[in-house]
Amino acid sequence: MADVMEKFFAPKSVCVIGASSTAGKPGNVVVKNMRDAGYKGKVYLVNPRGGEIEGYKVYKSIDELPDNIDQAVVTLPASLAPETVRALGAKGTKAIVLAASGFSEVDHAGEALQDELIAAIRESGARVLGPNTTGHVSTSSSYTSSFFPLGDIPRGSVSYITQTGNFCGISLRHIMSAENFGIARSCGLGNKADLDECDLLEYYGSDDETKSIFMYLESIKNPKRFLRVARRVSQKKPVFLLKGGASDAGAAAAVAHTGSLAADGRVVDGAIEQAGVTRLRKYSHLFQVAKALDTQSLPRGNRVSFLSPSGAFTVCLTDICRSLDLEVPDLEDKTCKRLQEYAPPFIRMRNPVDIFGSVGLVGYEKAYGDALDAVLADRNIDAVVVIMMLTTETGVPKMDFIVDLSKKYPNKPVYVTFMGEHKHNVAAKEYLEPKGVPCYMLVEEPFEVLSLLASCRKNMPVR
Amino acid sequence: MATRVERILKAARAKGQKTLSEYESKRVLAAYGVPISREVLVSSQSEAKAAAKKVKYPVVLKGCSADEAHKTEKGLIAVNLASQSALVDAFKTISKRAGKNYDGAFLVQEMVSGSREIMIGMHRDPSFGPAVMFGLGGIFTEILQDVTFRVAPLRKKDARDMLRSIRGHKILEAVRGMPAADLDILCHALMAVGQVALDHPEIEEIDINPLIIRGSKAVAVDALIVLADPEADGASS
CATH class of the missing domain: 3.30.470.20 (ATP-grasp fold, B domain)
Incomplete structure (x- = not known):
């Protein structure tokens, strides 16, 4: 299994069946995507018309291709899928991505076609991703099979398993253009005619490129195996799941009460809990939490400090922390003393840190920098959120001190959020995130992320 | 087992x-x-009386059959029976509610408080x-x-x-x-x-x-x- 997964995620050669010269067609975009991603392996194209597409020679049929090409990406219509899979299998290709839709997701005829496809897959000896998938991405090989225009995808440590093409499509574009973090692998499961979430989860679990795993699933194909695999993988790596759609399980003709109470996805809820998988409830957390883990560590616990330029934030964000099961504990005495050195005497420095007075006395960088160093050094604190106040009039400091301090304390995450003038906030985010400091545009967001990370931490063995 | x-x-x-x-x-x-609670399965009033002595008052008396999944709704439970006379009364009431064709038994159970x-x-x-x-x-x-x-x-x-x-x-x-x-x-x-x-x-x-x-x-x-x-x-x- 690991071998064939390598052919999906680190193919040495790949063929596109149904390659097209027409811009915008999947068979064309996929070829451009491979080139734009910087794929270095051999690329073979097949189209009955032959000729040349995007600078590559085009073979007229699968028969003409060399044997044992690692991977095939098939962009032909659904009806041709079974015979194509058989032909590729005969040529020794072991990994096939089927883009076409029009199978079980559509109608009864599609269901029958999918059954035929499943039989063809069994005969072929190949493993298949899809059908009805946007494809997948593997940055360590600068590779993608996606037919959604992507460009050069930044490499990172986050991997996705999704029952949607979004994370090889629009959501990946959002990550690339707005969130400034990198991914390792991403895989759209499609109809899961063959490979399913368990296969991918198992592979990601043993994959050195992958440090954290994010899933979006609407169904679980093999629930018992999922429980077994997820339980094992979640002991080694943070695993998150957004489960879409209410479960239809339970609530049969229940004689006993337990049966009627098993409705509303309660059994799935319990199983996910049991699997050590951290449940996400918001779609945006699929990238906001991921961003935090790409460059920074999982916090050791739920004890938070934050630096705030406003008294209101110290009050209402403490309330929010409480509702999110985050602690805002007392700081060590020596930390308070250090904070007091730059603060006006009428402000009693404690957690959360009201930084406004210190900024007025010693300037932005010194006040924030010294306070951040102090709370990061505090033994009672697991993670720190810096709330920046940025306006043209009050000044915009150089942000490097945050980057430096974040590196100085690698076991304690530092996130930045803002209140002030939008253009400065955006500029600060664009500066900090590529340097490894995750930023969040809304003040509640970093706390929501920390809350999810803290509950993930609880699932993992103490190290 | x-x-x-x-x-x-x-x-x-x-x-x-x-x-x-x-x-x-x-x-x-x-x-x-x-x-589980201490209990004795009985089929008659006299057996119930003997069982209650063994289980010790106060006791609970219930209709007990495979067909009576929801005993409370049918009034086939009497709780906190502190004496033999209370038990006998309850036995009569429950038997009556269960009906003539009732072929189940009765359960004399300790009162778990x-x-x-x-x-x-x-x-x-x-x-x-x-x-x-x-x-x-x-x-x-x-x-x-x-x-x-x-x-x-x-x-x-x-x-x-x-x-x-x-x-x-x-x-x-x-x-x-x-x-x-x-x-x-x-x-x-x-x-x-x-x-x-x-x-x-x-x-x-x-x-x-x-x-x-x-x-x-x-x-x-x-x-x-x-x-x-x-x-x-x-x-x-």
Whole structure:
């Protein structure tokens, strides 16, 4: 299994069946995507018309291709899928991505076609991703099979398993253009005619490129195996799941009460809990939490400090922390003393840190920098959120001190959020995130992320 | 143990029962170590009187048959019977309510007192297989639906997590002068119910409701085991 997964995620050669010269067609975009991603392996194209597409020679049929090409990406219509899979299998290709839709997701005829496809897959000896998938991405090989225009995808440590093409499509574009973090692998499961979430989860679990795993699933194909695999993988790596759609399980003709109470996805809820998988409830957390883990560590616990330029934030964000099961504990005495050195005497420095007075006395960088160093050094604190106040009039400091301090304390995450003038906030985010400091545009967001990370931490063995 | 349980199940199926009676259900659960109330199955008033002396007053008298899954609704339960005359009155009332054709027995049971009621159950999920439920019991089961499930087999950690993950988990703590509930007993009961389901695919559902926490120790006061329809295409395992 690991071998064939390598052919999906680190193919040495790949063929596109149904390659097209027409811009915008999947068979064309996929070829451009491979080139734009910087794929270095051999690329073979097949189209009955032959000729040349995007600078590559085009073979007229699968028969003409060399044997044992690692991977095939098939962009032909659904009806041709079974015979194509058989032909590729005969040529020794072991990994096939089927883009076409029009199978079980559509109608009864599609269901029958999918059954035929499943039989063809069994005969072929190949493993298949899809059908009805946007494809997948593997940055360590600068590779993608996606037919959604992507460009050069930044490499990172986050991997996705999704029952949607979004994370090889629009959501990946959002990550690339707005969130400034990198991914390792991403895989759209499609109809899961063959490979399913368990296969991918198992592979990601043993994959050195992958440090954290994010899933979006609407169904679980093999629930018992999922429980077994997820339980094992979640002991080694943070695993998150957004489960879409209410479960239809339970609530049969229940004689006993337990049966009627098993409705509303309660059994799935319990199983996910049991699997050590951290449940996400918001779609945006699929990238906001991921961003935090790409460059920074999982916090050791739920004890938070934050630096705030406003008294209101110290009050209402403490309330929010409480509702999110985050602690805002007392700081060590020596930390308070250090904070007091730059603060006006009428402000009693404690957690959360009201930084406004210190900024007025010693300037932005010194006040924030010294306070951040102090709370990061505090033994009672697991993670720190810096709330920046940025306006043209009050000044915009150089942000490097945050980057430096974040590196100085690698076991304690530092996130930045803002209140002030939008253009400065955006500029600060664009500066900090590529340097490894995750930023969040809304003040509640970093706390929501920390809350999810803290509950993930609880699932993992103490190290 | 397994054979005793199998005997009960086999006999019930031979008689075409869709459920086990309360008494049978509790024998099955007790065989797996779930703590149950002290009780004696009787078929006459005189047997009931003798049983009550053994169990010791106050007692509970219940109709007990495989057809009476919801005894409360039918008024087949009399609780807190402190004397023989109260027992005799209750016996007459329950017999009358049960009707002329009632061929079930009666259960004379110790009165388990405690103000905290919880529930343990089992449901066969079509995808995950047997799932064990824990939650608030008695009348609160349906009103609050404060329950949580885990898939069998349960590890000790899963059982511990279940006890913590209902909204009303503080009911198990030391509250209002009552001692904290013995969590080991509850964990064991949860794991046991999962094991019953794994060992016996012919069992479709289990309700243990309520378990009353007497002092610190939970005791199953009522239980119902539902059998899978033998006509159906095999219980999901």
